[in-house]
Amino acid sequence: xxEVEQNSGPLSVPEGAIAxxxxxxxxxxxxxxxxxxQYSGKSPELxxxxxxxxxxxxxxxxxxxxxxxxxxxxxxxxxxxSDSATYLCAVNEDDYKLSFGAxxxxxxxx
Amino acid sequence: xxxxxxxxxxEVTEMGQEVTLRCKPIxxxxxxxxxxxxxxxxxxxxxxxxxxxxxxxxxxxxxxxxAKMPNASFxxxxxxxxxxxDSAVYFCASTFGLAGVRGTQYFGPGTRLLVL
Numbered sequence: 001x002x003e004v005e006q007n008s009g010p011l012s013v014p015e016g017a018i019a020x021x022x023x024x025x026x027x028x029x030x031x032x033x034x035x036x037x038q039y040s041g042k043s044p045e046l047x048x049x050x051x052x053x054x055x056x057x058x059x060x061x062x063x064x065x066x067x068x069x070x071x072x073x074x075x076x077x078x079x080x081x082s083d084s085a086t087y088l089c090a091v092n093e094d095d096y097k098l099s100f101g102a103x104x105x106x107x108x109x110x
Numbered sequence: 111x112x113x114x115x116x117x118x119x120x121e122v123t124e125m126g127q128e129v130t131l132r133c134k135p136i137x138x139x140x141x142x143x144x145x146x147x148x149x150x151x152x153x154x155x156x157x158x159x160x161x162x163x164x165x166x167x168x169x170x171x172x173x174x175x176x177a178k179m180p181n182a183s184f185x186x187x188x189x190x191x192x193x194x195x196d197s198a199v200y201f202c203a204s205t206f207g208l209a210g211v212r213g214t215q216y217f218g219p220g221t222r223l224l225v226l
Contacts, residue, residue, distance in 0.1 A: 034214075043201055043217035044153070088153065096141055096160060098215065100153040 002027040002093050006101035014109050019076040021104045023089030026070070033065055033072045034090040034098065044088055048074065079108045112136075114218035116202050122224045128190040131221045134183055135204030143215060144177055144187050145201040153201075159185065192225045199223070 003026040013019045025033075032051055036044035050056045050063040050072065062075040072091075076083055089101040115134040123129055135142045143158040157167040159179045167177070174193070179185040189196055199222050203215040 043220050045217070046214050049214065096158055096165060097155060099155075102152040 002030070002091065002099045004089055004091050004099045004101040006087075006089050006104050008102055009105040010107050011104055012107045012109060013079050015079060015081060017079050019079045019083065019106050019108070021074040021076075021087050021089075021106070023072045023074075023091075023101055024070055025072070025089075025091045025099075027091065027093070028067075028070065030091045030093075032092040033063070035061075035063060035074045036088040036090060036100075038086045038088060038103065040085070076106070079106075081108045081110050084108050114202055114204055114216055116200075116218035116221050118221060119219060120222045120224075122226065123192055124226050125193055126191040127225075128188065129192045129196075129223060129225075131187040131189075131200050131202075131223070133185045133187070133202030133218060135185070135202070136216055137183070139204035139206045139216075140182070141205045142179060142185050143203040143205075144185070145203065145217075146198045147201060147220075148198045156187070189223075192223075194225045197223055197225050 005024045035048040037047045038044045048061050048063040050065045053065050053067055056063045060077045064073045084107050086103040086105045088103045090098040093099050114136055117132045141160045144156040145153050146156055147153045154169055156169045157177045158165055162179045175189055177187045199220045201220045202218045205215045
């Protein structure tokens with residue numbers, strides 16, 4: 001299984017601040033990158049995917065991809081208490097499989 | 111759509127017993143994945159099927175684990191005999207198409223397995 005590394009956290013940010021999550025991956029051939037959010041006791045749900053170098057914005061979320069550095073990040077702007085969760089970075093291994101990182105736990109302080 | 115359906119949601123069993131987990135993927139999806147999640151090892155892919163055919167079972171931990179997909183709307187993951195180290199949350203996920211193109215995987219609610 002290809003390696004996907006994330007800081008486990010916890011990452012604590014005040015409400016309204018920007019939360020920045022980082023992910024590095026080992027396989028230069030990876031083409032697709034995903035961010036999943038997992039609330040405690042729940043299943044992972046997809047919040048963002050990105051295929052091309054650069055930034056992709058969706059509401060308060062921005063994914064950033066740098067294939068040369070094998071680095072993908074997620075920014076959460078105007079963080080809300082409801083954003084408190086574990087965020088999983090996933091990278092495609094082949095046409096079907098995804099490799100998941102261990103996840104970064106985010107806590108937004110009210 | 112009801113989403114991915116898994117049953118049972120919780121299972122408590124004793125070591126040595128057989129455990130069968132069930133999954134119904136989203137209608138129209140042609141790929142199905144079984145994952146196991148623990149605090150120590152995170153989310154691990156056990157096996158995945160495409161068009162009901164097992165494609166990669168390299169993540170299945172040992173021969174005690176087996177999975178089947180007899181049709182497009184049903185899959186099972188069986189553990190026989192179960193051991194305490196099998197205690198985990200088991201997720202089923204489904205998708206249509208290729209992970210690299212349209213591969214948003216939709217996860218079921220999971221089955222929390224506790225083996226005593």
